[in-house]
Amino acid sequence: MSTIGSERSHTAGAGDTAHHSGGQPDIDVHDPSLSRFELVREGARRDGVEIVHYAPRFPIPGTKAERRIERTIALLFLLTGVAGLAFVVIFVAMRFAYTPGTNSAKLFTPLLGVTFGVALLTLGAGIIMWAKKLLPEEVAVEKRHLGGSPPDDKKIMGAQLGHIAEETAISRRPLLKGALLLGLAPVGVAAVVLPIAPLIKDPHGRGDPLLHTGFDPEYNNGNPVRLVREDGTGIRPDDVSAGGQMTVYPGIPHGATNFWADSPTLLIHLREADAAVARSNLARIPLNAPTPDNPDGGMWQNFIAYSKICTHLGCPASLYEQQTNRLLCPCHQSQFLITDNAKPIFGPATRRLPMLPITVDDDGFFVARSDYQVPIGPAFWERS
Amino acid sequence: MRKRKFDLNALPAAAGNEIDDRLHAATPLRKLMNKVFPDHWSFLLGEVALWSFVILLLTGTFLTLFFDPSMEETVYNGSYTPLRGVSMSRAFASSLDISFDVRGGLFMRQMHHWAALLFVAGIIVHMFRTFFTGAFRKPRELNWIVGLLLFWIAIFEGLFGYSLPDDALSGTGLRIMNAIVLSIPVIGSWIAFAGFGSEFPGTEIIPRFYTLHILLLPALLVGLVTVHLVLLLLQKHAQWPGPGRTNYNVVGERMVPRYASKMGAFFLINFAVIAIMSGLFQINPIWIFGPYKAAVVSAGSQPDWYVMFLDGSARLFPAWEIRAFGYTLPPIFWPAVVLPGILTVLPMIYPFIEARRLKDRRVHNLLQRPRDVPNRTALGVMAIAFYVVLVLSGGNDIIADQFSISLNATTWAGRIGLLLGPPIAYWVTYRICLGLQQHDREVLVHGVETGIIRRLPDGRFMEVHQPLGPTDEHGHGQLEYAGWAVPKKMNRLGALVPTVKGFFFPVERPSRTPIGNGGRPVSTGPQGQRELEEAERPR
Numbered sequence: 062m063s064t065i066g067s068e069r070s071h072t073a074g075a076g077d078t079a080h081h082s083g084g085q086p087d088i089d090v091h092d093p094s095l096s097r098f099e100l101v102r103e104g105a106r107r108d109g110v111e112i113v114h115y116a117p118r119f120p121i122p123g124t125k126a127e128r129r130i131e132r133t134i135a136l137l138f139l140l141t142g143v144a145g146l147a148f149v150v151i152f153v154a155m156r157f158a159y160t161p162g163t164n165s166a167k168l169f170t171p172l173l174g175v176t177f178g179v180a181l182l183t184l185g186a187g188i189i190m191w192a193k194k195l196l197p198e199e200v201a202v203e204k205r206h207l208g209g210s211p212p213d214d215k216k217i218m219g220a221q222l223g224h225i226a227e228e229t230a231i232s233r234r235p236l237l238k239g240a241l242l243l244g245l246a247p248v249g250v251a252a253v254v255l256p257i258a259p260l261i262k263d264p265h266g267r268g269d270p271l272l273h274t275g276f277d278p279e280y281n282n283g284n285p286v287r288l289v290r291e292d293g294t295g296i297r298p299d300d301v302s303a304g305g306q307m308t309v310y311p312g313i314p315h316g317a318t319n320f321w322a323d324s325p326t327l328l329i330h331l332r333e334a335d336a337a338v339a340r341s342n343l344a345r346i347p348l349n350a351p352t353p354d355n356p357d358g359g360m361w362q363n364f365i366a367y368s369k370i371c372t373h374l375g376c377p378a379s380l381y382e383q384q385t386n387r388l389l390c391p392c393h394q395s396q397f398l399i400t401d402n403a404k405p406i407f408g409p410a411t412r413r414l415p416m417l418p419i420t421v422d423d424d425g426f427f428v429a430r431s432d433y434q435v436p437i438g439p440a441f442w443e444r445s
Numbered sequence: 446m447r448k449r450k451f452d453l454n455a456l457p458a459a460a461g462n463e464i465d466d467r468l469h470a471a472t473p474l475r476k477l478m479n480k481v482f483p484d485h486w487s488f489l490l491g492e493v494a495l496w497s498f499v500i501l502l503l504t505g506t507f508l509t510l511f512f513d514p515s516m517e518e519t520v521y522n523g524s525y526t527p528l529r530g531v532s533m534s535r536a537f538a539s540s541l542d543i544s545f546d547v548r549g550g551l552f553m554r555q556m557h558h559w560a561a562l563l564f565v566a567g568i569i570v571h572m573f574r575t576f577f578t579g580a581f582r583k584p585r586e587l588n589w590i591v592g593l594l595l596f597w598i599a600i601f602e603g604l605f606g607y608s609l610p611d612d613a614l615s616g617t618g619l620r621i622m623n624a625i626v627l628s629i630p631v632i633g634s635w636i637a638f639a640g641f642g643s644e645f646p647g648t649e650i651i652p653r654f655y656t657l658h659i660l661l662l663p664a665l666l667v668g669l670v671t672v673h674l675v676l677l678l679l680q681k682h683a684q685w686p687g688p689g690r691t692n693y694n695v696v697g698e699r700m701v702p703r704y705a706s707k708m709g710a711f712f713l714i715n716f717a718v719i720a721i722m723s724g725l726f727q728i729n730p731i732w733i734f735g736p737y738k739a740a741v742v743s744a745g746s747q748p749d750w751y752v753m754f755l756d757g758s759a760r761l762f763p764a765w766e767i768r769a770f771g772y773t774l775p776p777i778f779w780p781a782v783v784l785p786g787i788l789t790v791l792p793m794i795y796p797f798i799e800a801r802r803l804k805d806r807r808v809h810n811l812l813q814r815p816r817d818v819p820n821r822t823a824l825g826v827m828a829i830a831f832y833v834v835l836v837l838s839g840g841n842d843i844i845a846d847q848f849s850i851s852l853n854a855t856t857w858a859g860r861i862g863l864l865l866g867p868p869i870a871y872w873v874t875y876r877i878c879l880g881l882q883q884h885d886r887e888v889l890v891h892g893v894e895t896g897i898i899r900r901l902p903d904g905r906f907m908e909v910h911q912p913l914g915p916t917d918e919h920g921h922g923q924l925e926y927a928g929w930a931v932p933k934k935m936n937r938l939g940a941l942v943p944t945v946k947g948f949f950f951p952v953e954r955p956s957r958t959p960i961g962n963g964g965r966p967v968s969t970g971p972q973g974q975r976e977l978e979e980a981e982r983p984r
C-alpha cells in the first residue's frame with residue numbers, strides 16, 4: 062500500500078492538469094462495493110491516465126450483428142488452423158529436391174509461402190477484428206510532463222554529482238590525477254591497437270600485389286607467361302577469328318581462379334582496317350609505342366590485349382561492340398576505345414585500360430612479353 | 446496425509462502474489478499496461494521496420510545453421526544438376542545447399558532477403574513520416590539520431606549479408622566496395638588490405654563479413670532498437686492535433702489489451718506478407734548468377750534497391766580525377782565516400798539547424814501537417830527528388846534498353862536532372878503547400894461548398910456555402926485553423942449521406958442533395974437557416 066501511495070503522490074506532484082482526477086483522494090480499493098472496472102479506472106488514474114470514454118460496442122449483448130462478427134472471427138481462426146495444418150503436411154511430406162524440368166517439386170516453396178502466410182494472415186486479421194469490433198471502445202487521456210524533472214530533483218541531483226566529485230577529491234589530488242592518466246594512457250592505446258594491429262598489412266609488401274599480375278614472369282620461373290583459356294590450354298593466333306575476342310588468363314598454376322582476380326585479360330583480333338588505326342595510335346602512349354627492338358609495340362600483328370578489369374571500380378569490362386570498337390563496362394557504362402589504346406571516351410572511368418604487350422612464342426602460342434606496365438584496375442592514392 | 450484442496454480458480458491470484466512478492470512488479474507493470482498510445486496509420490510505418498527486423502533475426506538464425514562462410518575452393522556435388530562439377534567457394538556451395546538440399550531452406554533464404562528489403566524500406570518511410578510531421582523536434586532529437594544510426598547500420602548489415610553467398614553479383618559488389626575503399630586518400634590501400642587481408646579478393650573477406658553480419662551489427666541493431674523504444678516509452682508518442690489533444694497529454698487507447706493486440710496482429714500480418722512474397726516471388730536466385738568469377742559479369746546487374754542510389758551516383762559523377770605530386774585522388778571518392786558522409790551528418794544535425802533558424806526552444810508533442818511547414822516539406826521533397834534521380838540512374842542501362850534511348854543520353858539526363866530536379870521539386874512543393882494552406886483558410890472563412898446554386902433577385906447566381914461554425918456580421922467563419930484537417934465536403938460534416946467506399950475503386954456516390962424546400966440543403970432548424978441566409982449575403 063505504501064508504494065502505491067507514493068506512486069500516487071509522484072504523479073499528483075508533477076504538474077496536474079486534468080479536470081477532476083487530480084484533486085481526488087485515493088479511493089479505498091478494499092471497499093467491497095467497488096466494481097472491478099472502478100478498480101481499473103482507479104489504477105489508471107494513479108498512473109496519470111484518465112479513461113474519459115468507455116462504452117461497449119454492442120450495448121445489448123448477443124445481437125445478430127455481434128454474433129455475425131463473432132462468427133467471422135471464428136471462421137478466421139479456423140482458417141488459421143486449416144492453413145497451418147496444410148503447411149505442416151506439405152513441409153514434412155512433400156518432395157522438394159531439385160529435378161530439372163517442370164515438376165511438382167518446384168511448387169514446394171510457393172506452397173509453403175502461401176499456407177504459412179494464410180495461417181498468419183487470418184490469425185492477425187482475427188485478432189485485429191476482435192480488438193476493433195468486439196472490445197469496448199475507449200478513449201484514454203494520459204498526462205504528459207513537459208520539460209525536465211521537478212526543480213527539487215534537479216537541485217538534489219546536482220548536489221549529489223558535486224558531492225561525488227568532492228568525495229574523490231580529484232581536483233585536490235593532482236598526484237593521483239597525473240598517475241591515473243599516466244596509467245590509463247598505455248591501456249587506452251592498447252585497447253585501440255590490439256584489435257586493429259593484427260589486421261594491418263602492407264599493401265606494398267611482398268610482391269607489391271597492387272602493381273603486379275599473374276603475367277609477371279616472376280611467377281613463371283622468370284619465363285614469359287602464356288595467355289591461356291580458362292581450362293589452361295594455350296592459344297594460337299588461328300583460334301581467334303578476325304573481329305573476335307577471347308578472355309584469357311595467365312598460364313600459371315591457378316591462373317584462372319579468383320586468386321588472380323587482377324589478371325583476366327581480353328585478347329582481341331582486330332579486323333585489318335581497325336588494326337591499322339590501332340597501330341597508328343600506339344605511338345601516342347609511350348608504354349605501348351613501337352621501339353627499335355620491338356617494331357610492333359604492344360600489339361602482335363592484328364592482335365591486341367587489354368586488361369579486362371575496368372579502371373573505374375574493377376568490374377570486368379566485357380561488352381565488346383564490334384561496330385564501334387568500343388569496350389563497354391556493364392557496371393557504370395564506362396566506354397573504352399579499343400583502337401586508341403583503350404582510352405575512356407564516356408562514363409565515369411578516368412584511365413585507359415592497361416595494355417598487355419603480347420607476342421607469339423616459338424611453339425606458336427601467345428605469351429605476354431612482360432607484365433602490365435602500369436597497375437591494372439581502379440586507381441588509388443599512391444598510384445601516380 | 447490429508448489432501449489439500451486445490452482451488453483452480455484461485456491459482457492465478459496466488460501465482461500473481463507469489464511472483465509479486467519476489468519481483469515487486471505490480472506497480473510498474475500496471476503503469477506500463479496503462480500507457481496510452483495515440484492511433485494513426487502513419488504510426489504503423491515504424492512497426493513495419495521493427496517486425497521485419499524480428500523476422501530477420503528468426504530466419505537469419507536458421508540460415509547460420511547451414512551456411513559455411515569459407516572461401517575455400519570446392520567442387521559442387523549437390524542436387525542442382527546444372528552446376529554439378531563446377532568449382533566454387535564453400536560459401537557459394539553451402540548457399541546452394543540451403544536453396545536445394547535443406548528442407549524449407551529456400552523459403553527461409555527468401556524470407557530473409559525479402560524481410561531485409563522491407564526492413565530498410567520500413568525505416569525509410571518511417572523517417573519520412575518523422576521528418577515531414579516534425580516529430581524529430583525537441584524533445585525527440587536524440588531518438589531521431591538513433592533512428593538515423595539504425596538506418597545506416599541496417600544498410601551495411603544488408604550490404605554485408607548480400608555479399609556472403611559469393612555469387613557472381615555479390616562478388617562484383619565486393620570488388621566495387623574494394624575499389625571504393627582504395628579511393629580514400631593516403632590510407633585507402635592500407636584499409637583495403639586490412640579488410641580483405643590481401644589483394645582483392647583474398648580468402649578473409651567473407652568470414653569477416655560473416656562475423657560482422659551475424660554478430661557485431663545485429664548486436665548493435667538490437668541495442669539501438671532497444672534504446673529507440675525505451676526513449677519512445679519515456680517521452681511518449683507524439684500525436685496529431687485534434688479535439689482534446691494538447692501538448693500536455695496523449696489521447697488514445699491504453700496499451701493492454703487494445704494497442705498491444707493490434708501491434709501483435711500487425712506483426713503476424715507483416716510476417717504473413719513476407720511469407721507469401723517469399724513463397725511466390727523469387728529473389729536473388731544465386732544459382733542462375735553462378736559462382737563469382739573475376740572475369741565474368743552480366744549486363745543489367747543491380748545491387749539491392751537500397752544501395753542503388755550509390756550505384757547511380759557512381760554512374761553520374763563525371764570523370765574528374767585529381768593527380769598531383771605523384772598522387773591520385775580517384776573520382777569515385779566523391780560520390781561513394783564523401784556523399785554518404787554528408788548524407789549521414791546533415792540529417793543528424795537538421796533538428797538543431799531548424800530549431801536555431803526558427804529560434805524555437807519549446808517542447809513539441811503535437812505533430813505538424815506538412816503543408817503548414819512549407820519550407821521543411823519542400824526541403825524534404827527536394828531530398829527525395831535528389832534520391833530518386835540517383836536511384837533511377839542506378840538502373841539507367843535498363844531504362845536505356847527498355848525505352849531504346851541511348852545509354853549516354855540517360856547518363857546526361859541523370860547529371861542534369863540531379864542539378865535541376867531538386868530545386869524544381871522545392872519550388873513546386875512550396876507552392877503546393879501554400880495553396881493547400883490557403884484553401885484550408887478559405888473554407889474556414891467562407892464555409893463548405895454545397896453545390897447549390899441560387900439565383901438572387903437581381904439575376905445574379907451564387908453558390909451557397911455552409912459555414913463551419915459561428916460567423917461574424919459579414920458571414921465570415923470565425924473558427925481558427927487548428928492544425929488539423931478541415932472538412933471540405935458536406936458529407937464530412939454529417940450533413941449528407943457519407944461517401945461510399947469501394948473495395949477496388951472509391952465509389953463516391955454523388956450524394957443526392959435532399960432538395961424540396963426551395964433548393965435549401967438539409968434544414969438544421971432555425972439556426973442552420975439563419976446561417977445559410979447569412980452565407981448568401983453578397984460579399
Ligand code: FES
Pocket residue numbers: 371372373374375376378390391392393394395408409410
Ligand atoms: S566498374 Fe566499370 S564503369 Fe564502373
